[in-house]
Amino acid sequence: MSVAVELRHITKRFPGVVANKDVSMKVETGTVHALVGENGAGKSTVMKILYGMQHPDSGEILVNGTTVNLKNPNDAIELGIGMVHQHFMLADNFTVLENIILGAEPKHGVTIDFKAARDKVMEMSKAYGLDIDPDILVEELGVGQRQRVEILKVLFRGANILIFDEPTAVLVPQEVDDLFGALQGLRAKGMAVIFISHKLDEVLRVADEVTVVRAGETVAEVKAKDVTPRQLAELMVGSELPQPTTHGNTRRPEVTLALKDVSIPTATGSRDLISHISFNLHAGEVVGIAGVEGNGQAELIEAIMGLRDYTGSIEFLGSSIDHLTVAHRHDLGIGLIPEDRQRQALMMNSPLWENRILGHQRGKPVMHGAILDKKATIADTKRIMQEFDVRAPGPMTAAAALSGGNQQKFIVGREMSKAPALLLASHPTRGVDVGAQGAIWEVLREARSKGMAIVLISADLEELIGMSDRLLVMLRGAITAELDPQKTTPEQLGSAMTGAA
Amino acid sequence: MKRLSIQKIALALAAPVAAAIVSLVVSSVAVLASHKSPMLAYKTMWEFGTQGGSLMEALNSATPYYIAAIAIAVTFQAGLFNIGVEGQLRLGALFSAYIGAMFTLPPVLHVLAVFIVAMTIGGIWASIAAYLKVKRGVNEVISTIMLNSLAVGMTSFLFAKYFAVITEGSNNMTTKELPTTAWFPDLVPLLTKLGLPEIQGASVNGMLVIAIALGFIFWFVVNRTRFGFELRASGANPIAARVSGVNSKKMTVVALVISGAIAGLSGLPAVLGETHAYNMGFRSGIGFSAIAVALLGRNSAGGMAFSALLFGFLEVSSRALELIDIAPETYVIMQGSILLSSVIAYEVVRRFKLTLQSKELAKAVSA
Numbered sequence: 090m091s092v093a094v095e096l097r098h099i100t101k102r103f104p105g106v107v108a109n110k111d112v113s114m115k116v117e118t119g120t121v122h123a124l125v126g127e128n129g130a131g132k133s134t135v136m137k138i139l140y141g142m143q144h145p146d147s148g149e150i151l152v153n154g155t156t157v158n159l160k161n162p163n164d165a166i167e168l169g170i171g172m173v174h175q176h177f178m179l180a181d182n183f184t185v186l187e188n189i190i191l192g193a194e195p196k197h198g199v200t201i202d203f204k205a206a207r208d209k210v211m212e213m214s215k216a217y218g219l220d221i222d223p224d225i226l227v228e229e230l231g232v233g234q235r236q237r238v239e240i241l242k243v244l245f246r247g248a249n250i251l252i253f254d255e256p257t258a259v260l261v262p263q264e265v266d267d268l269f270g271a272l273q274g275l276r277a278k279g280m281a282v283i284f285i286s287h288k289l290d291e292v293l294r295v296a297d298e299v300t301v302v303r304a305g306e307t308v309a310e311v312k313a314k315d316v317t318p319r320q321l322a323e324l325m326v327g328s329e330l331p332q333p334t335t336h337g338n339t340r341r342p343e344v345t346l347a348l349k350d351v352s353i354p355t356a357t358g359s360r361d362l363i364s365h366i367s368f369n370l371h372a373g374e375v376v377g378i379a380g381v382e383g384n385g386q387a388e389l390i391e392a393i394m395g396l397r398d399y400t401g402s403i404e405f406l407g408s409s410i411d412h413l414t415v416a417h418r419h420d421l422g423i424g425l426i427p428e429d430r431q432r433q434a435l436m437m438n439s440p441l442w443e444n445r446i447l448g449h450q451r452g453k454p455v456m457h458g459a460i461l462d463k464k465a466t467i468a469d470t471k472r473i474m475q476e477f478d479v480r481a482p483g484p485m486t487a488a489a490a491l492s493g494g495n496q497q498k499f500i501v502g503r504e505m506s507k508a509p510a511l512l513l514a515s516h517p518t519r520g521v522d523v524g525a526q527g528a529i530w531e532v533l534r535e536a537r538s539k540g541m542a543i544v545l546i547s548a549d550l551e552e553l554i555g556m557s558d559r560l561l562v563m564l565r566g567a568i569t570a571e572l573d574p575q576k577t578t579p580e581q582l583g584s585a586m587t588g589a590a
Numbered sequence: 591m592k593r594l595s596i597q598k599i600a601l602a603l604a605a606p607v608a609a610a611i612v613s614l615v616v617s618s619v620a621v622l623a624s625h626k627s628p629m630l631a632y633k634t635m636w637e638f639g640t641q642g643g644s645l646m647e648a649l650n651s652a653t654p655y656y657i658a659a660i661a662i663a664v665t666f667q668a669g670l671f672n673i674g675v676e677g678q679l680r681l682g683a684l685f686s687a688y689i690g691a692m693f694t695l696p697p698v699l700h701v702l703a704v705f706i707v708a709m710t711i712g713g714i715w716a717s718i719a720a721y722l723k724v725k726r727g728v729n730e731v732i733s734t735i736m737l738n739s740l741a742v743g744m745t746s747f748l749f750a751k752y753f754a755v756i757t758e759g760s761n762n763m764t765t766k767e768l769p770t771t772a773w774f775p776d777l778v779p780l781l782t783k784l785g786l787p788e789i790q791g792a793s794v795n796g797m798l799v800i801a802i803a804l805g806f807i808f809w810f811v812v813n814r815t816r817f818g819f820e821l822r823a824s825g826a827n828p829i830a831a832r833v834s835g836v837n838s839k840k841m842t843v844v845a846l847v848i849s850g851a852i853a854g855l856s857g858l859p860a861v862l863g864e865t866h867a868y869n870m871g872f873r874s875g876i877g878f879s880a881i882a883v884a885l886l887g888r889n890s891a892g893g894m895a896f897s898a899l900l901f902g903f904l905e906v907s908s909r910a911l912e913l914i915d916i917a918p919e920t921y922v923i924m925q926g927s928i929l930l931s932s933v934i935a936y937e938v939v940r941r942f943k944l945t946l947q948s949k950e951l952a953k954a955v956s957a
Contacts, residue, residue: 394833396832396833414835414837415832415833415835415837416835416836416837417835418835419834419835420835425833427833432827432829432830433829433830434833435827435830436823436826436827438826439822439826443819443822446819446823447823447830447831447834448833448834448835449834450816450819450820450823450834450835451816451835456816459815459817460814460815461813461814461815461816461819463814482947486947487944487947489944490944490947
């Protein structure tokens with residue numbers, strides 16, 4: 090084994106920002122080397138430097154032992170460095186083969202030597218276990234197969250150092266398995282694979298070595314087999330990880346939300362989306378709804394919010410809300426953190442202060458009667474940004490410019506600002522980094538102790554167990570079990586969710 | 591900070607300037623294609639267009655454009671597209687001329703009554719599209735296009751068959767003339783009193799005042815009221831708007847009906863201020879040009895005022911092109927190229943701004 094790539098003390102400043110202060114890493118041939126770090130830690134800058142898209146202010150890049158100066162990606166490609174981008178760059182109406190050779194066509198005089206190309210692609214596809222039909226149109230391929238085409242494209246150009254930028258972000262679990270199989274194949278052929286990710290369990294599954302960057306610095310270089318996901322996460326954030334826990338019993342006698350026999354029948358008359366759901370939720374209590382996605386949790390939230398018609402009855406603070414509109418339910422004090430923040434909770438192209446209004450447009454502080462109070466809204470947006478540590482230049486910044494974690498903190502802050510009696514929280518920490526996750530948990534804990542009732546839905550079983558006072562398991566639209574989180578392990582919960590228990 | 595504000599100004603100007611340059615180039619090519627000098631063409635247009643009388647005509651031409659553009663912008667803001675303005679304004683104009691001539695009221699009241707007729711007719715016509723959309727899921731673009739054909743056919747039929755009176759010795763058919771109480775006063779006497787030099791035969795349609803007022807109301811309602819916010823939210827993200835408590839069906843109906851009512855008004859500058867009747871010469875195509883005006887003005891009150899004036903100016907000043915033997919239709923090419931290049935330029939600048947914001951954000955985060 091030899092060192093394929095080495096970065097020594099790379100520093101890169103952007104006007105006003107130091108993206109990389111001191112990054113060093115050493116990638117050996119025949120290994121999968123993961124580069125992990127929180128969003129904004131400087132992972133992508135490192136990769137852009139290695140791929141010749143940006144130039145370090147100081148530091149050295151060594152490829153196969155010699156110092157190189159990469160002026161642009163072409164230099165990098167020449168040296169055998171290839172990048173598999175997160176967003177694929179394929180022509181839909183070309184075949185797989187055409188896409189692979191595009192820009193690097195083997196020539197036969199002035200014509201393209203398709204036969205040579207096909208032979209080479211077939212050979213590669215066999216050698217690396219990247220099974221694919223070269224004559225199918227790319228538009229007919231699924232995401233996982235498209236990624237495979239991207240990998241072949243890079244290999245076709247003679248790469249033996251492959252960079253994968255968040256490759257699993259777009260894949261479903263089955264495709265992730267296939268990708269990891271392919272990575273093993275590449276490793277076995279003596280390639281150096283650099284794998285950028287912030288999904289730690291995946292990193293530990295696939296990588297041999299892990300380099301951790303935090304705030305633009307290399308903070309650790311470890312063997313994957315020597316660390317646990319938790320240790321790795323702590324290295325990433327530089328402190329002990331926040332835990333999803335609640336303390337003591339804050340449950341109050343008064344019932345905030347009561348569902349009686351709530352069902353959502355389908356138009357076709359087939360199985361109800363949710364069927365005969367009944368439960369009481371007290372003030373100061375968190376009820377966790379566990380279930381594999383698509384078993385009715387989303388519909389349950391929509392029913393409580395009034396976004397769907399249902400049968401049965403729902404009482405909020407002692408009176409029926411069955412005939413109330415969505416707006417009315419908002420105004421009575423039901424807060425909502427929807428599962429898909431960009432689709433359901435934000436106007437991506439609008440500034441934050443206008444997003445502050447969404448869902449609150451019928452009351453103070455954003456409205457003065459039916460007239461919008463822009464000044465007060467901007468002031469309150471600033472307050473949310475400060476209290477909830479939303480990192481953005483100001484209230485005028487478009488929501489789209491924020492990272493997912495900051496968008497989520499903003500939404501949580503927005504919903505908390507009306508001090509709702511009931512909060513419907515769907516995946517409140519999905520896709521946010523560790524720091525933001527801890528902050529959101531803290532907000533929920535505090536609100537709970539002040540008497541807010543919370544319906545929590547999450548795919549993160551540790552979060553669900555840690556934050557809930559009571560767990561209800563949903564399967565095919567019905568509640569199939571009630572569990573005590575204190576006596577439930579994630580494994581037990583998992584099997585209850587699939588109906589195996 | 592100072593550098594940043596210069597950058598902001600530059601960004602704000604980049605799109606219109608780029609669009610202007612591109613459209614000048616395209617129009618020049620069109621003029622060159624007819625073997626004429628573009629410079630001469632522009633000079634002629636400028637000299638003719640900036641004469642007092644021409645400017646007033648440009649204003650008169652811009653007034654209905656502006657009102658109709660506001661009608662379209664109401665739906666654009668809500669993420670809908672009312673292409674049916676042409677039909678709504680025609681029906682509105684015909685019925686308001688016909689019904690308005692059937693009675694007499696004191697001056698201001700009579701005009702108001704005609705307004706109500708025009709708005710009601712426009713609104714009712716648009717409500718058909720709203721009903722189809724909400725109850726039947728018919729895309730409003732399709733339905734309003736078809737309703738346009740229907741409206742144009744209906745106006746011709748009703749006008750020729752029932753509403754028109756034949757004038758002796760004239761080929762022009764027209765509805766009965768409105769009583770003077772329903773006439774909208776010309777602004778020229780007022781302007782001369784305010785010190786504007788007198789120009790022979792000039793007129794400034796009084797509906798200009800209504801257009802300006804509508805512009806202010808539009809700005810205020812869209813940007814400063816709950817209704818306006820919910821309208822914009824429905825356009826920006828209909829799903830999030832619904833989750834936030836906006837009744838999307840109601841919003842669709844309200845937006846289309848208001849749009850139709852305003853569209854109804856845009857036929858009135860001609861009826862109340864110029865011909866005092868609906869006749870065969872009723873200008874067609876206002877509702878379509880107004881789509882371009884709304885697009886170019888980016889659905890903002892100020893932007894649409896600018897683009898309505900620009901279109902009015904081009905339309906009037908291009909008449910001078912005939913004098914130097916260039917087809918006056920060249921102005922259609924100008925309109926088209928301005929529109930196209932500005933839509934593209936604004937999109938490019940919008941994306942650039944977003945990248946810029948992301949960079950600012952990176953700074954804020956690392957700070």
